[in-house]
Amino acid sequence: MVAMNRQVLLASRPQGAVTAGNFRLVDTAVPEMGPGDVLVRNEWLSLDPYMRGRMSDAKSYVPPAQIGEVMVGQTVGEILESNDARFVPGDRVLTQLGWQLYGVAKAGEVRKIDTARAPASYYLGLLGMPGMTAWFGLFDIGQPKAGETVVVSAAAGAVGSTVGQLAKLKGCRVVGIAGGAAKCEYVARELGFDACVDYKRGTLYDDLRSACPDGVDIDFENVGGEVLDTTLRVMNRHSRIVVCGLISEYSATESYGYKRLRSVLVNRIRMQGMIVFDWKHRYGEALAGLGGYLAEGKLKYRESVTDGIDNAPKALIGLLRGENFGKQLVKLA
Numbered sequence: 001m002v003a004m005n006r007q008v009l010l011a012s013r014p015q016g017a018v019t020a021g022n023f024r025l026v027d028t029a030v031p032e033m034g035p036g037d038v039l040v041r042n043e044w045l046s047l048d049p050y051m052r053g054r055m056s057d058a059k060s061y062v063p064p065a066q067i068g069e070v071m072v073g074q075t076v077g078e079i080l081e082s083n084d085a086r087f088v089p090g091d092r093v094l095t096q097l098g099w100q101l102y103g104v105a106k107a108g109e110v111r112k113i114d115t116a117r118a119p120a121s122y123y124l125g126l127l128g129m130p131g132m133t134a135w136f137g138l139f140d141i142g143q144p145k146a147g148e149t150v151v152v153s154a155a156a157g158a159v160g161s162t163v164g165q166l167a168k169l170k171g172c173r174v175v176g177i178a179g180g181a182a183k184c185e186y187v188a189r190e191l192g193f194d195a196c197v198d199y200k201r202g203t204l205y206d207d208l209r210s211a212c213p214d215g216v217d218i219d220f221e222n223v224g225g226e227v228l229d230t231t232l233r234v235m236n237r238h239s240r241i242v243v244c245g246l247i248s249e250y251s252a253t254e255s256y257g258y259k260r261l262r263s264v265l266v267n268r269i270r271m272q273g274m275i276v277f278d279w280k281h282r283y284g285e286a287l288a289g290l291g292g293y294l295a296e297g298k299l300k301y302r303e304s305v306t307d308g309i310d311n312a313p314k315a316l317i318g319l320l321r322g323e324n325f326g327k328q329l330v331k332l333a
């Protein structure tokens with residue numbers, strides 16, 4: 001039987017940037033199991049940019065996390081005990097149990113993962129929510145055709161790195177945008193993008209123009225703000241913008257004032273927001289596609305691992321500053 005649980009609670013809502021004081025670490029008993037429950041020992045916690053939104057009480061597409069409650073998040077872990085015939089101890093599952101070492105969930109709320117196919121942590125990244133986001137955002141909304149030019153921001157990250165590699169597999173010219181020389185070198189050399197532009201150099205417009213001589217047909221937007229406003233200047237007629245994320249704005253206290261929306265009008269750009277849950281009924285499709293490419297060695301994937309639940313707040317703060325390099329995870333066990 002499990003003795004003690006450790007949890008990270010939301011202690012207060014951030015004003016601007018997230019701080020360590022927004023979290024509280026507690027040791028507590030593991031809840032009793034009821035009929036139909038499973039007890040899970042969490043092994044990996046996923047940290048994701050959306051968590052900044054959940055810490056705030058501004059209106060969004062899902063209700064906010066509550067003060068004093070366990071911070072929300074996906075984990076993968078091992079079933080220790082099961083009161084449901086579908087699971088046995090030792091099964092590995094994907095959960096929504098959040099920032100804690102152990103948790104009790106309804107069996108219907110966890111999903112079995114196949115660790116023979118890929119390491120458990122991949123189900124939080126390439127084969128998980130970020131991978132699904134890349135797949136449906138690019139293919140359903142972006143609709144890439146061979147020969148088109150695709151620009152992807154936050155290109156070294158979980159979503160961006162997958163989008164760019166999938167677009168390459170479709171025969172597109174792919175240009176990443178990332179922060180710093182090391183990330184750009186990784187994107188261009190290791191991930192095989194045609195080019196990568198370092199937005200921190202302060203010459204984004206000129207660099208994008210020279211990296212995209214035929215203009216841009218798809219912008220897979222993960223960052224927003226100045227990166228999006230600048231990309232709007234190089235978009236082609238009848239191009240598409242997949243508004244996947246606006247991370248540069250998540251901790252801002254004032255919204256960014258966009259100046260280039262005229263490009264949407266004159267170029268007849270189709271600009272569409274996406275929330276990956278809308279494709280929930282089709283996750284199997286993306287899992288099969290991404291898993292297939294992974295097995296064929298056609299997708300590269302990188303993780304940024306922080307050790308221990310006590311360090312999870314620091315790791316989220318780092319993620320929201322761009323300090324991660326690849327999918328940000330916390331190793332819990």
Ligand SMILES: NC(=O)c1ccc[n+]([C@@H]2O[C@H](COP(=O)([O-])OP(=O)(O)OC[C@H]3O[C@@H](n4cnc5c(N)ncnc54)[C@H](OP(=O)(O)O)[C@@H]3O)[C@@H](O)[C@H]2O)c1
Nearest residue numbers: 049154157158159178179222245246247248275276320322
């Ligand atoms: N719509 C959906 O359903 C959905 C689902 C998943 C993710 N998303 C969005 O997709 C984007 C990428 O998510 P991810 O999980 O793949 O994260 P990630 O790219 O692995 O990590 C976030 C990255 O954003 C970049 N970034 C750019 N400008 C930044 C700024 N001003 N401040 C902080 N970071 C900045 C940083 O990379 P650089 O060092 O290169 O700047 C950072 O490493 C996020 O906007 C996220 O909200 C949306």
